[in-house]
Amino acid sequence: MKFQEMTKEEALSLKNTLMAQYDAFKAKGLKLDMSRGKPGADQLDLSTELLKFNCAKNEYTSRDGVDCRNYGVLDGISEFKAIYAEILGVDTDNIIVFGNSSLNVMFDYISQCVTHGAGGEAWLLQKGVKFLCPVPGYDRHFAILEHFGIEMINIPMTAEGPDMDLVEEYVKDPKIKGMFCVPKYSNPDGITYSEEVVERIASLKTAANDFRIIWDNAYNVHDLGDESDYLGSILKICEKYGNEDMVIEVASTSKVTFPGSGVALLAASDKNIAAIKKRMSVQTIGHDKLNQLRHAHFLQNAQGLKAHMKKHAAVLAPKFDIVLKKLDAELAGTGIAQWNKPKGGYFISLNVLDGCAKRTVELCKEAGVVLTPAGATFPYGKDPKDSNIRIAPTFPPNDELETAVDLLCLSTKIAALEKLTA
Amino acid sequence: MKFQEMTKEEALSLKNTLMAQYDAFKAKGLKLDMSRGKPGADQLDLSTELLKFNCAKNEYTSRDGVDCRNYGVLDGISEFKAIYAEILGVDTDNIIVFGNSSLNVMFDYISQCVTHGAGGEAWLLQKGVKFLCPVPGYDRHFAILEHFGIEMINIPMTAEGPDMDLVEEYVKDPKIKGMFCVPKYSNPDGITYSEEVVERIASLKTAANDFRIIWDNAYNVHDLGDESDYLGSILKICEKYGNEDMVIEVASTSKVTFPGSGVALLAASDKNIAAIKKRMSVQTIGHDKLNQLRHAHFLQNAQGLKAHMKKHAAVLAPKFDIVLKKLDAELAGTGIAQWNKPKGGYFISLNVLDGCAKRTVELCKEAGVVLTPAGATFPYGKDPKDSNIRIAPTFPPNDELETAVDLLCLSTKIAALEKLTA
Numbered sequence: 001m002k003f004q005e006m007t008k009e010e011a012l013s014l015k016n017t018l019m020a021q022y023d024a025f026k027a028k029g030l031k032l033d034m035s036r037g038k039p040g041a042d043q044l045d046l047s048t049e050l051l052k053f054n055c056a057k058n059e060y061t062s063r064d065g066v067d068c069r070n071y072g073v074l075d076g077i078s079e080f081k082a083i084y085a086e087i088l089g090v091d092t093d094n095i096i097v098f099g100n101s102s103l104n105v106m107f108d109y110i111s112q113c114v115t116h117g118a119g120g121e122a123w124l125l126q127k128g129v130k131f132l133c134p135v136p137g138y139d140r141h142f143a144i145l146e147h148f149g150i151e152m153i154n155i156p157m158t159a160e161g162p163d164m165d166l167v168e169e170y171v172k173d174p175k176i177k178g179m180f181c182v183p184k185y186s187n188p189d190g191i192t193y194s195e196e197v198v199e200r201i202a203s204l205k206t207a208a209n210d211f212r213i214i215w216d217n218a219y220n221v222h223d224l225g226d227e228s229d230y231l232g233s234i235l236k237i238c239e240k241y242g243n244e245d246m247v248i249e250v251a252s253t254s255k256v257t258f259p260g261s262g263v264a265l266l267a268a269s270d271k272n273i274a275a276i277k278k279r280m281s282v283q284t285i286g287h288d289k290l291n292q293l294r295h296a297h298f299l300q301n302a303q304g305l306k307a308h309m310k311k312h313a314a315v316l317a318p319k320f321d322i323v324l325k326k327l328d329a330e331l332a333g334t335g336i337a338q339w340n341k342p343k344g345g346y347f348i349s350l351n352v353l354d355g356c357a358k359r360t361v362e363l364c365k366e367a368g369v370v371l372t373p374a375g376a377t378f379p380y381g382k383d384p385k386d387s388n389i390r391i392a393p394t395f396p397p398n399d400e401l402e403t404a405v406d407l408l409c410l411s412t413k414i415a416a417l418e419k420l421t422a
Numbered sequence: 423m424k425f426q427e428m429t430k431e432e433a434l435s436l437k438n439t440l441m442a443q444y445d446a447f448k449a450k451g452l453k454l455d456m457s458r459g460k461p462g463a464d465q466l467d468l469s470t471e472l473l474k475f476n477c478a479k480n481e482y483t484s485r486d487g488v489d490c491r492n493y494g495v496l497d498g499i500s501e502f503k504a505i506y507a508e509i510l511g512v513d514t515d516n517i518i519v520f521g522n523s524s525l526n527v528m529f530d531y532i533s534q535c536v537t538h539g540a541g542g543e544a545w546l547l548q549k550g551v552k553f554l555c556p557v558p559g560y561d562r563h564f565a566i567l568e569h570f571g572i573e574m575i576n577i578p579m580t581a582e583g584p585d586m587d588l589v590e591e592y593v594k595d596p597k598i599k600g601m602f603c604v605p606k607y608s609n610p611d612g613i614t615y616s617e618e619v620v621e622r623i624a625s626l627k628t629a630a631n632d633f634r635i636i637w638d639n640a641y642n643v644h645d646l647g648d649e650s651d652y653l654g655s656i657l658k659i660c661e662k663y664g665n666e667d668m669v670i671e672v673a674s675t676s677k678v679t680f681p682g683s684g685v686a687l688l689a690a691s692d693k694n695i696a697a698i699k700k701r702m703s704v705q706t707i708g709h710d711k712l713n714q715l716r717h718a719h720f721l722q723n724a725q726g727l728k729a730h731m732k733k734h735a736a737v738l739a740p741k742f743d744i745v746l747k748k749l750d751a752e753l754a755g756t757g758i759a760q761w762n763k764p765k766g767g768y769f770i771s772l773n774v775l776d777g778c779a780k781r782t783v784e785l786c787k788e789a790g791v792v793l794t795p796a797g798a799t800f801p802y803g804k805d806p807k808d809s810n811i812r813i814a815p816t817f818p819p820n821d822e823l824e825t826a827v828d829l830l831c832l833s834t835k836i837a838a839l840e841k842l843t844a
Contacts, residue, residue, distance in 0.1 A: 036493065044491045048482070051475040051712070060470070069466045071458065071681040099521045100710045107705040114537055115546060115570065124537060124546050140704075147704045148537065259493040261712040282562075282569045283529040288522045288710065290473070290683040 002335035003353075003416050015417040018410055022367065025407050030368030032404045037187070037346035038395040039255055039312075046311045047257040050298035059297075060290060068289035074280055075273075077289055079296040080263060084251060086302035087220060089233030090267045096276060099287045102252040102264040106214055107144050109248055109266075112279050113177070113212065114148050119245070119275075120210035123150070123177060132170055132179040134162040136349060136377030136388045138187040141180040141216065145379070150177070152379035157186065161193035164200040174207040178214065184231045185219035188349040188377055188390035190342020192229035202237040204246070215249040221309045222255060223344040224317045235267060244269040253295055255346065256308065263295050319393040323348055323405050330409035336416040339391075348391040349377075350408075356415040357386045363411035369404045424757035425775075425838050437839040440832055444789065447829050452790030454826045459609070459768035460817040461677055461734075468733045469679040472720035481719075482712060490711035496702055499711055501718040502685060506673060508724035509642060511655030512689045518698060521709045524674040524686040528636055529566050531670055531688075534701050535599070535634065536570050541667070541697075542632035545572070545599060554592055554601040556584040558771060558799030558810045560609040563602040563638070567801070572599070574801035579608065583615035586622045596629040600636065606653045607641035610771040610799055610812035612764020614651035624659040626668070637671040643731045644677060645766040646739045657689060666691040675717055677768065678730065685717050741815040745770055745827050752831035758838040761813075770813040771799075772830075778837040779808045785833035791826045 003011065053059055060068050062077045075081075076097020085092045098105050114123045123129045130151040133142060137157075145152050153170065155162045162181070170176050181201070183193045193201070201213065215234050223229075238244045247269075253262035268276065299305045324341055327350070331337040336353040352360050357374035364371050372390040375381040391408070393401055425433065475481055482490050484499040497503075498519020507514040520527050536545045545551045552573040555564060559579075567574050575592065577584045584603070592598050603623070605615045615623070623635065637656050645651075660666045669691075675684035690698065721727045746763055749772070753759040758775040774782050779796035786793050794812040797803040813830070815823055 038493050041489065041492075044489065048477045048491070051481070052477060053473040053475045055470045055474060059473070067463065067466065069470070069680040069682055070463075071460050071676075073682075101706045101708075104706045111533055111537065115533065122546065124544065143704045147701070254493075258491040258712065260491055260495075260708055261710045279569070282565045284523045284526045286523075286682055288683045288713070290680065291710070291713070 002333065003413070003420060004335050006420070008421055011417050011421045015414060015421065018414050018417070022363070022410055022414060025367045025410070028368070030403065030407070032369045032396055032400050034392050034396060034404055035370045035372050036395070037255075037392045039259060040315070040395050040397065042315050043312055043394070044258060046308070047298065050257055050294050060293065062289065062293055066289065068293045071285045073289055074284070074286050075277060076265070076287065077292050077296065080292040083296065083299055083302055083305060084265050084267075087305065088217065088249065088251065088267050090235050094235065094267050094269065094273060096266045096273060096280070097287065097292055098264040098266065100254070100260065100262050100264060100291070102216070102218065102250040102254065103140055105250050105264050105266050106141070106216065109214070109276065110144050110148055110150075112276070113210070116279070118210040118212050123148075128175050129177050130173075130175050131177060132162075132167060133379050134179070134181060134186070135379070136188055136383075136390070137180065138182055138216070139376040141214070142379045145180075154379060154384070155179070157189055157191060159191060161191060161197035164197055168200070168204065171204055171206040171208070171211065176206070177208050177210060178212040180214045180216065182216045182218060183234070184217060184229060185222060185342055185345025187218070187345065188347040188388070190340050190345045190347060190349065192231055195230070195232065198232055198234065198237060202234060202243055203241040204243065206246070211246055213247045215247050217249055217251045218255070219345040220251055221306060222312070222346070223309065224313050224320055225343060227343060229343055235269065245271050248272060255312075256305065257295060257298070261291065263292050316394060319398065319401055320348065322398060322401050323391055323393045326402070326405040326409055331412060334413070334416075337412055346392060346394055348393065350389045350391055350412075351387045352389060352412050353416040353419060354385045354387050356412070356419055357383060357389050359415040359418065360408070360411045361389060363414055364407055367407055367411075369407050371408070424755065425835070425842055426757050428842070430843055433839050433843045437836060437843065440836050440839070444785070444832055444836060447789045447832065450790070452825065452829070454791045454818055454822050456814050456818060456826055457792045457794050458817070459677075459814045461681060462737070462817050462819070464737050465734055465816070466680060468730070469720065472679055472716050482715065484711065484715055488711065490715045493707045495711055496706070496708050497699060498687070498709065499714050499718065502714040505718065505721055505724055505727060506687050506689075509727065510639065510671065510673065510689050512657050516657065516689050516691065516695060518688045518695060518702070519709065519714055520686040520688065522676070522682065522684050522686060522713070524638070524640065524672040524676065525562055527672050527686050527688050528563070528638065531636070531698070532566050532570055532572075534698070535632070538701070540632040540634050545570075550597050551599050552595075552597050553599060554584070554589060555801050556601070556603060556608070557801070558610055558805075558812070559602065560604055560638070561798040563636070564801045567602075576801060576806070577601070579611055579613060581613060583613060583619035586619055590622070590626065593626055593628040593630070593633065598628070599630050599632060600634040602636045602638065604638045604640060605656070606639060606651060607644060607764055607767025609640070609767065610769040610810070612762050612767045612769060612771065614653055617652070617654065620654055620656065620659060624656060624665055625663040626665065628668070633668055635669045637669050639671055639673045640677070641767040642673055643728060644734070644768070645731065646735050646742055647765060649765060651765055657691065667693050670694060677734075678727065679717060679720070683713065685714050738816060741820060741823055742770065744820060744823050745813055745815045748824070748827040748831055753834060756835070756838075759834055768814060768816055770815065772811045772813055772834075773809045774811060774834050775838040775841060776807045776809050778834070778841055779805060779811050781837040781840065782830070782833045783811060785836055786829055789829055789833075791829050793830070
């Protein structure tokens with residue numbers, strides 16, 4: 001029964017029943033954290049072997065004969081590049097390998113645009129620079145833009161990706177300098193951009209000639225089942241329109257091997273690679289090549305990487321199932337919640353009754369389950385409808401996850417009833 | 423005999439003799455690189471054991487119970503902090519541990535000042551910002567400043583450190599925003615700042631309230647013999663004068679373990695640590711903690727680190743001896759060259775006859791030995807006297823080093839004679 005169709009009496013009575021259940025949860029003294037897209041310990045165990053090291057020479061020498069213990073090789077070793085060149089569908093020359101954090105790669109790129117521009121004047125010296133932000137989206141992208149004082153404009157997500165009518169309209173303004181995208185299994189919606197959307201992005205006619213799309217391909221190989229959503233190579237598609245300088249693509253092994261000790265990389269046009277290397281040559285002598293080599297040995301090639309991801313899927317798919325089954329059982333037909341069923345990625349995006357996300361998250365927190373703060377999936381932490389909640393099911397063990405989602409469903413209902421009976 | 427006291431005939435005759443020797447060198451077809459302060463393979467072998475890993479749980483769990491494979495711990499694990507807190511004489515709370523590159527740490531800090539200031543307005547928005555650069559100095563420091571358009575002013579080095587009379591005069595100008603220092607076994611002079619110089623630096627009264635000294639303590643434990651030059655804890659000394667916010671100290675294990683895969687760190691005041699962490703929280707989720715943990719296990723503590731450095735000294739001291747003995751034998755008393763005899767660090771600084779450094783380096787290059795380019799030890803690559811050459815003796819095997827220094831001495835003489843007979 002839809003909650004909106006209940007009489008006030010029915011609603012109050014249900015609320016009382018649920019509050020009793022809620023108090024029972026509180027009494028359990030839970031302490032669960034579902035706030036971040038963090039792999040669980042069983043996922044980490046899948047890669048521990050990559051650290052095995054017996055001090056043999058071939059364990060520190062790259063296939064090009066580089067002693068990876070020493071200085072050098074600014075843009076990364078070729079065997080690691082080769083793996084991701086195949087995964088992303090780009091040439092190895094268009095890849096730079098970094099340290100352990102793609103967030104760091106994105107931060108540094110935006111920082112470079114702020115101090116040195118992207119072909120034009122430094123963004124800091126141009127007044128009123130703005131970025132488009134598909135919403136809901138990734139809070140850490142928004143944090144980078146806020147840090148550098150770049151104004152953020154919400155672009156609603158559709159089932160196929162960002163609302164491209166809006167994007168095409170906005171980019172007529174030369175102050176609009178870019179857009180952050182998570183094109184595959186988007187954070188938090190789990191949406192993969194359709195071929196049409198990708199084509200429209202690649203063919204954008206922007207007023208700013210220093211417009212940059214940060215293509216955060218964080219979940220490029222992170223399928224949950226046997227089927228993988230299709231996403232073309234953005235660089236190659238941009239080339240068709242002479243727009244290859246518009247895109248900076250990033251990825252990493254953070255959720256392939258180790259979040260703390262993975263390898264990040266960037267793919268870009270020749271011109272952008274040159275500009276980034278120029279900055280890097282001042283910034284560092286080179287990133288950790290031993291870690292790049294470890295990863296190349298462990299993953300072997302694109303096929304090896306994909307085979308490894310199947311093991312992650314075997315751990316993660318049951319977790320997603322737990323959440324989706326409970327949402328179905330508890331919230332389907334209530335009219336107070338909608339959610340997606342992603343084929344990959346790290347999140348389930350739950351949209352509760354407008355005006356109830358903060359309260360729902362608060363109820364969970366008071367009973368010992370920490371979720372991503374409501375609003376975090378929007379620029380400046382402001383969800384205009386106060387509706388979106390990001391569920392991150394990966395970190396808790398399955399039994400704890402069950403409990404946490406029970407509480408979440410309960411809290412969703414209570415918050416909705418509080419609003420409907422107010 | 424001093425070259426300057428030769429008759430023109432004597433000089434020309436000597437030049438002819440030397441040119442014959444030089445041609446013999448050329449015929450050897452040498453290919454030696456002495457351009458950078460890069461450890462040799464025998465030094466790298468001293469640390470290969472640190473990579474040993476048998477997948478035991480204590481190999482990836484920190485003493486605080488952190489699973490170092492996963493996300494988290496923005497500022498680094500406590501066991502690594504503890505080692506360098508003792509080495510640098512600071513509290514662990516005043517240390518942040520980073521990735522593999524202290525150059526990256528310095529670049530990022532300057533970048534932060536450029537975009538967000540150091541308590542005042544962003545440096546990019548203040549016109550005509552300048553830095554003091556003790557010369558000769560480290561080319562990569564100068565490259566950072568040049569990259570960000572910060573004007574560099576030469577401060578001559580004395581035997582005790584930078585010329586402090588000049589420094590104290592310059593800092594009366596509010597446009598002077600900082601100074602880069604390598605306070606122990608300076609690059610390239612091998613000079614350790616005297617206690618008086620350090621005290622005068624720590625007590626500077628600067629017109630700019632956003633003045634920052636980058637204290638690149640790269641060679642803090644890099645003694646060549648049993649004696650170590652004394653250098654006090656700059657942060658503690660600055661505290662006496664209420665100047666603790668003026669200094670950002672960096673160090674790394676690049677020349678302790680592996681140049682490519684070491685661990686860098688920063689020490690600073692509470693206020694600066696907070697400002698840097700604020701930026702970092704946007705920039706990354708955390709650096710490679712597994713590598714921090716490996717290092718903590720391998721080095722154990724400050725004593726362990728110092729014991730490990732003795733092994734490096736055993737490899738490096740003979741290399742420095744080779745260079746110094748040859749310089750003594752070939753150039754002492756000629757009046758065309760002066761050099762230092764450092765007790766630590768990575769370089770020997772050779773000052774040839776004014777106007778002859780470029781030519782000397784060129785002669786070496788033409789005969790197959792690449793040195794650090796003449797001028798590199800000065801801002802903008804401009805040595806006003808064209809006199810300083812940085813000798814980096816660490817990388818070549820000893821027999822190659824002998825050959826290279828023979829050629830360098832010969833080239834120094836030829837270049838001088840060319841000038842004197844011109």
